[in-house]
Amino acid sequence: MASSSQSWSFSFFFMASILAIISQQKVAGVFWPSPWQLAHATFYGDDTASATMGGACGYGNLFVNGYGTDTAALSSTLFNNGYACGTCYQIKCYQSKWCFTGVPFTTVTATNLCPPNWSQDSNAGGWCNPPRVHFDMAKPAFMKIAEWKAGIVPVMYRRITSYTTRETIIAWNVAPANWQVGLTYGTSLNFR
Numbered sequence: 001m002a003s004s005s006q007s008w009s010f011s012f013f014f015m016a017s018i019l020a021i022i023s024q025q026k027v028a029g030v031f032w033p034s035p036w037q038l039a040h041a042t043f044y045g046d047d048t049a050s051a052t053m054g055g056a057c058g059y060g061n062l063f064v065n066g067y068g069t070d071t072a073a074l075s076s077t078l079f080n081n082g083y084a085c086g087t088c089y090q091i092k093c094y095q096s097k098w099c100f101t102g103v104p105f106t107t108v109t110a111t112n113l114c115p116p117n118w119s120q121d122s123n124a125g126g127w128c129n130p131p132r133v134h135f136d137m138a139k140p141a142f143m144k145i146a147e148w149k150a151g152i153v154p155v156m157y158r159r160i161t162s163y164t165t166r167e168t169i170i171a172w173n174v175a176p177a178n179w180q181v182g183l184t185y186g187t188s189l190n191f192r
């Protein structure tokens with residue numbers, strides 16, 4: 001009798017542990033930002049971020065489509081073949097004399113790929129060459145965290161949930177069959 005109740009309580013403990021692990025992972029995947037990690041950031045374009053238009057994610061005109069100037073191009077290590085398109089990151093300038101003090105972080109949405117340039121050294125201009133983790137930010141976004149004269153600054157970043165309306169809308173078969181990364185397409189499907 002004692003042994004059967006012991007094994008019962010063991011199974012119960014075992015099941016409870018499994019459930020705890022599963023629910024923890026679920027919660028971590030959905031709600032919690034990733035830990036802060038080290039990267040670097042540069043900027044591109046001018047104060048109007050006009051150069052952020054028509055990025056590799058196919059978002060077209062970022063003002064018309066609601067992304068504004070808080071956008072960044074990701075090195076291919078982060079870009080992950082386009083799976084990072086639309087993901088959001090908090091970015092804070094880290095241990096540089098060019099960092100603005102009193103600015104905790106700024107938030108950007110990934111809208112473009114920063115392609116590698118192998119004719120430049122990875123530590124002198126080829127900032128987006130793999131395996132570098134790099135954010136090439138629209139200039140107005142960069143100017144929120146650091147003096148633009150810096151050119152490049154170390155940053156800490158973490159991925160957060162992208163939310164604007166806190167609503168998720170899933171639409172199937174929106175992109176035309178011939179769509180590929182870099183192409184902009186129109187659709188009749190829309191947000192209400």
Ligand SMILES: *[C@@H]1O[C@H](CO)[C@@H](O)[C@H](O)[C@H]1NC(C)=O
Nearest residue numbers: 115116117118119120125126
């Ligand atoms: C790559 O780097 C070289 C050398 O600095 C430069 O001349 C060239 O314009 C760069 N290519 C691109 C696509 O930016």
